[in-house]
Amino acid sequence: MRIKEIIVVEGKDDTAAIQRAVDADTIETNGAAISEEIIERIKLAKEKRGVIIFTDPNFPGEKIRKTITQHVPGCKHAFLPRKAAIAKNGKGIGVEHASVEDIRQALANVYEETTEWKEEITFDELVAAGLIGGELAKKRRQRLGERLKIGYANGKQLYKRLRVFQISKETFYAALEQVMQEETDDA
Template sequence: MIQELIVVEGVDDVAAVKKAVQAEVLPVHGFAVKSKKTLDKIRFASERIGVIVLTDPDHAGRTIRETIEKAVPNVKHAYISRKEGTKKDNIGVENASSEAIIAALEKARFKLVENTQEFSLADMDSYGLSGASGSKERRQNLGQLLRIGYGNTKQFLARLNHFGISRDELEKALSQINKRV
């Protein structure tokens, strides 16, 4: 599994990257990247596991890349060529082959890590993050507090493990959430 968070423009790009490699991928939804919430997620990932930016080979992609780099200077960059990202008149990461995406990421020098499993689906149940009344809201609040974002049970579990959240960190955050209620 690739250690770094891979930042892309949209959900079609997420699908293309996940088809090529095993990684955590964050879509910034185009120019929504300028939101404080999105940039905070990228900053946190940069501090915790590293970030690779892989945007479309066009003007919008360059602008998004520059916005991210200005806010989080230590990100890595992966590039696909216009030729690799073009299908008919559409330019984007989603059009690139898995081979082109892998080659771009290799040039950015990603790190491979073991897929750690600190937490399991049983933990999600025992912490009330799955299958319980209010579990969705608990994941939302916890994701915000831990700075890993919201996800369904499976996505949230993957983020807890990928971002290396410790059991102690999780339990402290849950304690804070429980005090609010």
């Protein structure tokens, strides 16, 4: 599987994992403190071939994603479920720990940012669905993020991602229904 866009990852181990899964070029940020030189390289990559941001499903990975999005708007995003990124020994989380199949699946479900989108799902709907506030909200958001393939997000980030990635009400409520069914099955 050849990926046309350049994939932005955090480090060389992520590059190695990506290249085991697909034929693709990468740019490594070398951590959360992204240099101006790396930002310029990402801008050029976006202009020439397009960019997919594929960072670890953790706080530093989200910080990198946010920084790139601020400086290089209009990138595509791939998200890896947290459980797919946990090291076999349980010590560490990242793209480098994901299986070839999980990486391919994340890259097959890429989202493109947009700023031209009317609000579909309201913040109040997220509260009413138990995704913001309450003891089960975090777990529900995690499961919903996996179902929608947009990664885990806190309430505010979820609201933004639903809009930015143009998740329709129909898609949102179908995924939410699955999450609620899983809760019932777990009980």
